[in-house]
Amino acid sequence: MTDQGLYVSGGGIGTLFEGVSWQAIMLRGVAGILFGLFAVMAPVAAATTIVIVFSIYLMADGFLAIASAVKAARRRHGWGLLALEGVVDIIASLVLFLMPGLGLVTFVVIVAVWALFAGGLKLVTAFRRGPVEARGWLALSAIISLLFGVVLLFSPLAGGIVLTWWLGIYGLVFGVALLILGFQVRSAQKKGLAAA
Numbered sequence: 001m002t003d004q005g006l007y008v009s010g011g012g013i014g015t016l017f018e019g020v021s022w023q024a025i026m027l028r029g030v031a032g033i034l035f036g037l038f039a040v041m042a043p044v045a046a047a048t049t050i051v052i053v054f055s056i057y058l059m060a061d062g063f064l065a066i067a068s069a070v071k072a073a074r075r076r077h078g079w080g081l082l083a084l085e086g087v088v089d090i091i092a093s094l095v096l097f098l099m100p101g102l103g104l105v106t107f108v109v110i111v112a113v114w115a116l117f118a119g120g121l122k123l124v125t126a127f128r129r130g131p132v133e134a135r136g137w138l139a140l141s142a143i144i145s146l147l148f149g150v151v152l153l154f155s156p157l158a159g160g161i162v163l164t165w166w167l168g169i170y171g172l173v174f175g176v177a178l179l180i181l182g183f184q185v186r187s188a189q190k191k192g193l194a195a196a
Contacts, residue, residue: 017185019077024068026182031060032175039168046164051107054167055096058114062089085121088114105156108163112152115170119145134184141177144170 035057039046046053065086072079092114096107122142126135148170152163 017188019072019075019079020082020185021068021071022182022185022189024064024071025178025185028061028064029175029178029180029182031057031064032171032178034171034175036168036171036173036175039164039171041168043161043164043168046168050164050167051096054111055093057171058089058093058096062086062093065089081121081125085118088117108152108156111163111167112149112156115145115149115152119143119147119149134181134188137177137181137184141174141181144173144177 035053038053039050063086065082069079069083069086072082092110096110119142122138122145126138126142148166151166
């Protein structure tokens with residue numbers, strides 16, 4: 001198998017993110033930040049449209065995750081968990097978009113299950129290989145997803161504005177973590193190209 005520009009000698013971030021598009025990681029981060037800013041800055045307006053807005057975010061995140069998986073698959077690198085996350089994101093997005101009349105509690109449960117599933121996949125990905133740099137950022141996004149899901153499950157009757165703020169803060173933190181991860185993957189990719 002040939003080096004695809006992400007391998008860093010001695011392991012490192014390159015071995016964890018071989019074949020993964022740093023651009024897609026960063027776009028996922030930007031999508032999260034934009035969603036987070038909207039939800040935090042306009043909570044009343046966002047509370048009335050939160051199901052549709054979050055559905056759009058999930059759709060974008062799902063397609064970008066699948067794009068990363070396709071790129072990794074083309075380069076013959078691990079892609080399954082990323083593709084699975086993308087498919088689950090898209091399915092959750094379609095359910096929410098096609099049934100906007102779902103009650104808030106049902107919506108909260110769907111969001112909680114999605115956050116737990118996405119967080120679990122990220123945690124598995126973060127620790128499936130030996131020690132690598134930037135694993136902490138991936139693990140942090142996983143822990144944030146898991147905590148967010150647990151909090152939602154234990155308080156499903158939270159008001160729309162509070163849920164909007166939670167989703168906004170989640171989107172901001174998750175987005176920043178992915179942006180930092182994207183920069184680190186890009187740096188490792190450049191180092192790998194220079195070493196090749």
